Amino acid sequence: xxxxxxxxxxxxxxxxxxxxxxxxLVHALKKLGKVVVAAPDRQQSAVGHALTVSKPLRAISFHxxxxxxxxxxxxxxxxSVKLAVSTLLEEKPDLVVSGINHGxxxxxxxxxxxxxxxxxxxxxIGIPSIAVSLASYSLGADCSAAADISVEVSKKxxxxxxxxxxxxxxxxxxxxxxxxxxxxxxxxxxxxxNDHYEKRIDPFGRNYxxxxxxxxxxxxxxxxxxxxxxxxxxxxxxxxxKFTNNDAIAKMKFxxxxx
Amino acid sequence: xxxxxxxxxxxxxxxxxxxxxxxxLVHALKKLGKVVVAAPDRQQSAVGHALTVSKPLRAISFHxxxxxxxxxxxxxxxxSVKLAVSTLLEEKPDLVVSGINHGxxxxxxxxxxxxxxxxxxxxxIGIPSIAVSLASYSLGADCSAAADISVEVSKKxxxxxxxxxxxxxxxxxxxxxxxxxxxxxxxxxxxxxNDHYEKRIDPFGRNYxxxxxxxxxxxxxxxxxxxxxxxxxxxxxxxxxKFTNNDAIAKMKFxxxxx
Numbered sequence: 001x002x003x004x005x006x007x008x009x010x011x012x013x014x015x016x017x018x019x020x021x022x023x024x025l026v027h028a029l030k031k032l033g034k035v036v037v038a039a040p041d042r043q044q045s046a047v048g049h050a051l052t053v054s055k056p057l058r059a060i061s062f063h064x065x066x067x068x069x070x071x072x073x074x075x076x077x078x079x080s081v082k083l084a085v086s087t088l089l090e091e092k093p094d095l096v097v098s099g100i101n102h103g104x105x106x107x108x109x110x111x112x113x114x115x116x117x118x119x120x121x122x123x124x125i126g127i128p129s130i131a132v133s134l135a136s137y138s139l140g141a142d143c144s145a146a147a148d149i150s151v152e153v154s155k156k157x158x159x160x161x162x163x164x165x166x167x168x169x170x171x172x173x174x175x176x177x178x179x180x181x182x183x184x185x186x187x188x189x190x191x192x193x194n195d196h197y198e199k200r201i202d203p204f205g206r207n208y209x210x211x212x213x214x215x216x217x218x219x220x221x222x223x224x225x226x227x228x229x230x231x232x233x234x235x236x237x238x239x240x241x242k243f244t245n246n247d248a249i250a251k252m253k254f255x256x257x258x259x
Numbered sequence: 260x261x262x263x264x265x266x267x268x269x270x271x272x273x274x275x276x277x278x279x280x281x282x283x284l285v286h287a288l289k290k291l292g293k294v295v296v297a298a299p300d301r302q303q304s305a306v307g308h309a310l311t312v313s314k315p316l317r318a319i320s321f322h323x324x325x326x327x328x329x330x331x332x333x334x335x336x337x338x339s340v341k342l343a344v345s346t347l348l349e350e351k352p353d354l355v356v357s358g359i360n361h362g363x364x365x366x367x368x369x370x371x372x373x374x375x376x377x378x379x380x381x382x383x384i385g386i387p388s389i390a391v392s393l394a395s396y397s398l399g400a401d402c403s404a405a406a407d408i409s410v411e412v413s414k415k416x417x418x419x420x421x422x423x424x425x426x427x428x429x430x431x432x433x434x435x436x437x438x439x440x441x442x443x444x445x446x447x448x449x450x451x452x453n454d455h456y457e458k459r460i461d462p463f464g465r466n467y468x469x470x471x472x473x474x475x476x477x478x479x480x481x482x483x484x485x486x487x488x489x490x491x492x493x494x495x496x497x498x499x500x501k502f503t504n505n506d507a508i509a510k511m512k513f514x515x516x517x518x
Contacts, residue, residue: 048337049307049370056467057456078307083468087456108383110502111308124367124451156514163507182517187503192383197316197346208315209342236514238507243369244446248422248497255415255495258441 007033007158010084010093010122014044014077014101014114017062017070021100021134021143026069028147029097032155036093037062037070038084040077040114045103049117050076057083077118085125095158096122099132100146102139104171106225107191107217110239116169120241123167128157130167135229136174145177149234153183163238171225171235181232188237189224191217266292266417269343269352269381273303273336273360273373276321276329280359280393283402285328287410288356291417295352296321296329297343299336299373304362308376309335316342336377344384354417355381358391359405361398363430365484366450366476369498375428379500382426387416389426394488395433404436408493412442422497430484430494440491447496448483450476 009029013022017039029035041060052075062072071088073080081096098118105113115131122129130153134146149172162168169188173180195213202208217226228235268288272281276298288294300319311334321331330347332339340355357377364372374390381388389412393405408431421427428447432439454472461467476485487494 043313046310046312047307048309048376050309051305051307051371051470053305053470054302056459056469058465058467079470082454082470083456086454087458087468108500111379111500112310117307120370153514160513163504163510166504166507168511169502183515185508185511185515187505187508188501195341195345197342199346200315206317208317209346210315211310211312211338211341236511237502238504238511239502240504240507241367241370241502242447243428243496243498243500245422245425245497245499246446248425248499249444249446251422252427252444252495252497254419255412256442256444 007094008091009033009035009095009097011035011037012039012077012080012098012118014040014047014118016040016043017072019102020139021102024143024147025097025100025132025150028151029154031151036089038073038080038088039070040080041072041074044076044114046112047076047114048112049078049120052076052079059083059088077114078121081118081121093127095154096127096129097132097150097154100143100150101133102141103133103137104135104229105131105133105169106171106229107189110169110188119167123165128162130154130157130170132170132172134172134174141174145180146172148177166238166240169237169239171229173229173232175232179232180234183234183236184228186223186225186228186235186237188239189219189226191215191219191226266353267350268292268294268354268356270294270296271298271336271339271357271377273299273306273377275299275302276331278361279398280361280402283406284356284359284391284409287406288413290410291414295348297332297339297347298329299339300331300333303335303373305371306335306373307371308337308379311335311338318342318347336373337380340377340380352386354413355386355388356391356409356413359402359409360392361400362392362396363394363488364390364392364428365430365488365494366448369428369447378426382424387421389413389416389429391429393431393433400433404439405431407436425497425499428496428498430488432488432491434491438491439493442493442495443487445484445487445494445496446482447498448478448485450474450478450485
């Protein structure tokens with residue numbers, strides 16, 4: 001009988017390889033199998049799906065508590081997954097887990113999220129992939145419930161796989177585990193940022209602008225990511241990157257022309 | 260009778276404010292109305308939907324041929340549109356046009372495209388927005404046909420508007436105008452990158468990795484962006500950013516839990 005090997009899991013993030021979130025995640029996932037880490041060497045929030053194409057990448061061994069923790073990459077979350085799977089790792093992982101991000105990635109934030117982009121690269125390579133975010137921007141937030149839930153979902157995903165071209169976007173409320181009400185499969189909500197730029201003047205009299213904004217949850221439907229999270233549930237949204245607005249195709253036919 | 264004012268058009272790109280593509284576009288769009296430019300101060304390809312949130316932005320007046328050409332922003336295409344509309348411009352534009360990009364943005368490239376991301380920001384702010392890319396990576400490519408087509412489509416979009424939460428992703432073959440076969444409304448194709456990293460060794464004996472890859476057009480259906488482009492048509496895909504895979508929701512219900 002062929003011996004079933006233990007799962008091989010690639011972990012990455014966008015907060016950087018030295019963040020508390022990735023440490024908690026790696027520690028917890030070791031219960032499930034062999035874990036390898038490849039993550040940006042510094043904070044990469046809001047980089048979206050950026051790829052580094054105009055400068056070379058490097059992968060440095062990063063140590064934590066005297067042990068090799070993983071590869072620190074001088075690039076984006078997407079770079080980290082691409083470089084790891086194509087070049088650094090000896091075999092294709094069974095699962096990519098990106099996180100635990102410090103801050104939620106719901107609604108339109110998916111577009112800007114480095115955490116989700118890393119899982120997207122895993123999915124595009126054909127590996128079941130999940131993105132995990134904790135709804136707290138504090139680097140001191142307790143990641144233990146989020147880590148436990150990541151293990152629980154990872155185990156089921158390794159066993160059952162995921163639908164084609166689809167990854168799981170998981171958002172976890174910043175609550176102690178016994179206060180979390182459960183897990184819901186949700187839709188992406190239509191919440192929005194009300195953003196603006198604060199204009200300031202530097203010591204030389206020149207203008208500069210700081211990005212700022214408030215996040216507005218509009219959609220109160222419990223079947224959406226933001227509402228489920230606010231109600232104390234873990235939100236899991238199956239997401240894909242199919243951009244065509246099929247309903248709009250017929251409406252735009254008036255632009256067509258043939259010679 | 261109220262006098263109808265001329266359209267106010269914001270132009271941006273991801274190749275940088277000094278690229279030939281944006282110059283050709285601005286020159287052509289001046290036939291339609293008042294044009295204002297806010298674009299990255301340097302090349303920003305493959306930045307995706309990245310936003311600059313950890314450092315301040317600046318907007319410098321950029322001159323071309325002795326005239327004020329536009330605002331050069333030390334950020335991404337998304338930053339440029341957000342900062343321009345919220346802060347730099349006196350009124351909300353009637354249209355955002357991003358381009359003319361040197362290189363096509365079809366299929367999965369939409370995810371990584373700074374050109375598309377700029378139009379996405381316009382769309383998210385509620386402005387009809389289009390992204391224009393020319394299927395040639397050469398900075399010396401003739402942009403005149405692409406500029407003419409941009410004007411033609413822009414005029415119709417200003418008149419008719421666009422479907423809600425939708426932008427137009429326009430790709431133009433690198434052909435003289437009389438060789439272009441027409442305009443097709445298309446779907447995003449499923450083409451893919453076969454990417455890899457070339458490993459090299461620096462003068463100090465350390466490894467570094469260059470991203471590289473070939474683009475593979477799999478989908479030959481003329482109703483898709485890549486195939487239409489290859490056949491000599493302008494491809495216009497109405498795109499949106501709704502990530503939920505609705506078909507997968509039922510399949511993932513086994514992950515749900517309630518207390």
